[in-house]
Each structure stands twice: as structure tokens, then as C-alpha cells.
Amino acid sequence: xxxxxxxxxxxxxxxxxxxxxxxxxxxxxxxxxxxxxxxxxxxxxxxxxxxxxxxxxxxxxxxxxxxxxxxxxxxxxxxxxxxxxxxxxxxxxxxxxxxxxxxxxxxxxxxxxxxxxxxxxxxxxxxxxxxxxxxxxxxxxxxxxxxxxxxxxxxxxxxxxxxxxxxxxxxxxxxxxxxxxxxxxxxxxxxxxxxxxxxxxxxxxxxxxxxxxxxxxxxxxxxxxxxxxxxxxxxxxxxxxxxxxxxxxxxxxxxxxxxxxxxxxxxxxxxxxxxxxxxxxxxxxxxxxxxxxxxxxxx
Numbered sequence: 097x098x099x100x101x102x103x104x105x106x107x108x109x110x111x112x113x114x115x116x117x118x119x120x121x122x123x124x125x126x127x128x129x130x131x132x133x134x135x136x137x138x139x140x141x142x143x144x145x146x147x148x149x150x151x152x153x154x155x156x157x158x159x160x161x162x163x164x165x166x167x168x169x170x171x172x173x174x175x176x177x178x179x180x181x182x183x184x185x186x187x188x189x190x191x192x193x194x195x196x197x198x199x200x201x202x203x204x205x206x207x208x209x210x211x212x213x214x215x216x217x218x219x220x221x222x223x224x225x226x227x228x229x230x231x232x233x234x235x236x237x238x239x240x241x242x243x244x245x246x247x248x249x250x251x252x253x254x255x256x257x258x259x260x261x262x263x264x265x266x267x268x269x270x271x272x273x274x275x276x277x278x279x280x281x282x283x284x285x286x287x288x289x290x291x292x293x294x295x296x297x298x299x300x301x302x303x304x305x306x307x308x309x310x311x312x313x314x315x316x317x318x319x320x321x322x323x324x325x326x327x328x329x330x331x332x333x334x335x336x337x338x339x340x341x342x343x344x345x346x347x348x349x350x351x352x353x354x355x356x357x358x359x360x361x362x363x364x365x366x367x368x369x370x371x372x373x374x375x376x377x378x379x380x381x382x383x384x385x386x387x388x389x390x391x392x393x394x395x
């Protein structure tokens with residue numbers, strides 16, 4: 097495609113990431129897929145979502161808008177179309193880590209500006225492909241699957257008190273999750289993936305599920321056990337239960353040291369189950385004075 101900047105026309109690849117898309121018509125679907133496409137106006141991601149109270153699904157934009165900016169790249173030293181600044185070419189870096197290396201410059205613009213004002217962001221970085229836009233297209237189409245297959249460590253769950261608690265008492269639960277990063281290779285490019293925990297879905301093992309919510313919870317000192325918290329739970333029956341939390345990670349990725357771009361959808365990773373035994377407390381009154389009668393009932 098062509099991009100007009102400062103009165104000149106550039107041959108560039110443009111990446112636009114946002115949620116300004118229109119919902120499509122409702123339809124029935126047994127398996128709700130996620131689809132993405134990168135056209136002349138950037139990358140778009142759509143997902144099938146159930147319409148409340150019906151058996152129909154509709155196409156709606158999905159993902160979490162975190163970055164307020166859009167990004168585009170252009171070949172370093174490019175003047176217009178296929179004309180290059182020869183003096184610039186003589187001093188530009190050599191991309192020698194793979195075949196068909198091209199140095200590119202990245203530019204950024206706030207999503208809500210109109211007309212767009214593109215400013216230099218970073219570079220030069222290298223893209224290794226005869227057609228750099230094709231390589232970025234393929235990465236954008238496959239990054240969701242790669243993100244979900246990453247060896248992300250799910251949160252662990254702690255209960256207070258634990259592993260035993262009392263019927264009807266507020267049992268405090270909290271999750272420990274951390275941001276994690278991975279380096280992978282995709283279509284000849286080095287891709288750095290970062291996973292950040294952003295939401296949690298709590299399943300307390302007795303049929304009660306809460307979330308997704310932003311609350312991971314936190315540890316209480318022992319003198320505060322029994323206080324209600326954002327993640328505490330009151331069991332309504334005695335028995336043995338298994339509490340779990342699913343951590344929802346937001347992903348970003350960068351290609352060969354370029355800008356951090358969002359992965360369209362969250363990755364969902366469940367913790368190992370935490371055994372919890374719920375006991376019943378029994379209160380009895382006794383009349384015996386244990387000092388007078390140490391062998392009395394309750395002494």
C-alpha cells in the first residue's frame with residue numbers, strides 16, 4: 097500500500113490496532129472461532145460472542161485496548177515508492193542475521209488524532225523477509241496461538257486459614273502471579289512475548305465462581321483471619337473442596353526489537369487445585385467448675 101506523509105507518498109506497511117469495528121449480523125454457531133485479518137487499514141480481530149438470553153452468536157470486536165497509539169513502519173532511507181536516499185543507504189545498518197534483511201523505522205500516532213500525526217518511535221530494526229509486510233502479516237495472524245502455547249506459569253492459590261476452615265467463616269484466598277517473558281522465532285523473525293496477569297476467575301470448589309475480576313487478593317495477618325475481602329468465600333456446607341483460580345494474561349509482542357504490539361485476546365491459565373476442608377464448629381455450655389472438678393464435662 098501507499099502512505100502519504102508530508103506531501104510525499106511512501107510504500108509502507110501499516111499496523112493499526114484498535115476496537116473501532118462494527119458488529120456483524122447475528123448467526124448460530126456451535127464452535128465460536130476467533131478470526132483476524134490485516135488489510136490495508138491494519139489488523140482487525142473479531143470473535144463470536146453469545147447474545148444473552150438467546151441461542152445465537154454474533155461477531156463482536158474482542159481484546160483489551162491498552163496501548164493508546166497505532167504504529168507503522170517504513171523502509172529506512174526510502175524517499176518515495178522505490179527511490180532511496182543514496183547517502184542514507186551508505187550509512188544504514190546491515191541486517192545480516194538472516195536472508196533478505198531490511199532495516200525499517202517505526203512511527204507512532206495516537207489512535208484518536210485526526211488527521212494523523214506520525215512521529216518517529218524507534219529504529220532502525222530489521223525484518224528478514226523478501227516482503228517485510230508479509231512476515232508481519234503472518235506473525236499477526238499466528239501470535240495468538242503462539243501466546244496461548246507459551247509456557248506461562250499459572251498463579252498459585254493460598255487460603256487463610258488453610259487447609260482447614262470453618263463453615264460460614266470468611267476464608268481469605270489470594271493468588272500469586274507474575275509477569276513473564278519469552279523469546280521465540282516466527283517466520284524467520286525474533287519475537288519477544290510478554291504475558292501480564294490482569295484478571296482472575298475464582299472457583300471455590302462448591303459451585304461458586306466469581307470473575308473475571310481484577311482482584312488477586314492478598315495475605316492477611318493471622319489476627320485478621322475471618323475478615324471479608326474481595327476474594328474471600330463463605331462455604332455453606334462441610335466437606336472437602338478444591339479451590340482454583342484461572343489467571344487471564346494480557347500479551348504483547350515485539351518483532352526484532354520493534355515496538356510492543358498487543359496480542360488481540362487474553363490467554364487463560366488455570367492454577368493447580370488447592371484442597372480445602374470445611375469443618376463445623378460446635379458450641380456447648382457446661383456448668384462444672386473445672387477448678388473444683390477437673391474431671392467434669394468440658395474440662
